[in-house]
Amino acid sequence: MTTIAILGAGKIGEALLAGLLKAGRRPADVLFTERYPQRVVELTEQYGVRGVENDEAAALADVLVVAVKPQDIEPLLDALAPVVRPGTLVVSLAAGLPTSLYERRLPAGTAVVRVMPNTPMLVGEAMSAISAGSHATAEHLALVEEMLASVGKVVRVPESQQDAVTALSGSGPAYFFFLVEAMIDAGILLGLPRGVSTDLIIQSAVGAALMLRDSGDHPVLLREAVTSPGGTTIAAIRELENHGVRAALLAAIEAAALRSAQLGRAHEPSA
Numbered sequence: 001m002t003t004i005a006i007l008g009a010g011k012i013g014e015a016l017l018a019g020l021l022k023a024g025r026r027p028a029d030v031l032f033t034e035r036y037p038q039r040v041v042e043l044t045e046q047y048g049v050r051g052v053e054n055d056e057a058a059a060l061a062d063v064l065v066v067a068v069k070p071q072d073i074e075p076l077l078d079a080l081a082p083v084v085r086p087g088t089l090v091v092s093l094a095a096g097l098p099t100s101l102y103e104r105r106l107p108a109g110t111a112v113v114r115v116m117p118n119t120p121m122l123v124g125e126a127m128s129a130i131s132a133g134s135h136a137t138a139e140h141l142a143l144v145e146e147m148l149a150s151v152g153k154v155v156r157v158p159e160s161q162q163d164a165v166t167a168l169s170g171s172g173p174a175y176f177f178f179l180v181e182a183m184i185d186a187g188i189l190l191g192l193p194r195g196v197s198t199d200l201i202i203q204s205a206v207g208a209a210l211m212l213r214d215s216g217d218h219p220v221l222l223r224e225a226v227t228s229p230g231g232t233t234i235a236a237i238r239e240l241e242n243h244g245v246r247a248a249l250l251a252a253i254e255a256a257a258l259r260s261a262q263l264g265r266a267h268e269p270s271a
Ligand SMILES: NC(=O)C1=CN([C@@H]2O[C@H](COP(=O)(O)OP(=O)(O)OC[C@H]3O[C@@H](n4cnc5c(N)ncnc54)[C@H](O)[C@@H]3O)[C@@H](O)[C@H]2O)C=CC1
Pocket: 007, 008, 009, 010, 011, 012, 013, 033, 034, 035, 036, 054, 067, 068, 069, 070, 072, 075, 076, 093, 094, 095, 096, 116, 117, 118, 119, 170, 171
C-alpha cells in the first residue's frame, strides 16, 4: 500500500487527511508532520495517524504532500533536499509555487505534481486541478487523481493555468461565503432575526448550488427563471449592476491570479 505523508497539517492538510481516511485508507498508511507539538497531539488523538518529523516522513513515505503556506516553503525544502529518496512523488498543494521550484531544490529527477484544491475537501466536495511537473509520469498523475477523487472532483490542467485555477476554485469558496455573509446581513437590515435570515440564505445557497450542478442548465437560464417581468428580482439585479458587482468579481479574481503568480515568483533564484 502507498504511504502518504502530509507535510503541514493545517486547514487544507487536515481536510486531505480526513478525506483520505474517510475514503478507506488505513491510518497506518497516512503520516503527517506539524511544527506545533499540540497540533500533533490533537490530530493523533482525533484520527489515529502518526505525526513524525519531516525527514522521517521523507524516509517512510512514497508520496510527500506539501501543505505548508507558500511563505513557509524554504525551510521545508531545506529540510527535505538531503533526505528525499529516489522514486518519491512530491505533491504540492501550495498556491503559486511552480513544480520547477521543487525540481530545482530537490534531488534531480524528483517527480512533482502541482495541485490546487479547495476547502470543501472537508465535506468530500473539493474541486482540485492537477498538473504534472517535468518528471511526473502518467502513473503519478493517475495516483494523485485517485487520491483527490476520494475527496471531490479532479481536473487536469496545464501548469500555465494554475494561477487562474487558484483564483477561481482555490479561493472561490471564500467568495461564496462572503456573498452569503452579506446576504444574511441584508436580512438583518430588513428586520429578520439573524437565525431566520441565516437559514433562509444557506438553504437558498444549497438549493442554487445543486441546481447549478445537477440541472445541466446555464446559470443565465437559471437566473432568468427567477426573474419575473416587473418583479422583485429584476429590481435587485439592477442594483447589482449599478454597483458594479460583475466588474468587481472580474477585478477580484484577476487580482487573486496575479497574487498567485507573485507568490511563485518570490522563490525564483533572482528574487
Ligand atoms: N486554505 C485554503 O483554502 C487553501 C489552501 N491551499 C494551500 O494549502 C497550503 C496550506 O494552507 P492552509 O492549510 O490554509 O494553511 P495553514 O496555516 O492552516 O496550514 C499550514 C500548516 O503547516 C504547518 N507548517 C508550517 N511549516 C511547517 C514545517 N516546516 N513542517 C511541518 N509543518 C509545517 C503549520 O504549522 C500549519 O499548521 C498553502 O500553501 C495554501 O496556499 C490551497 C488551496 C486552498
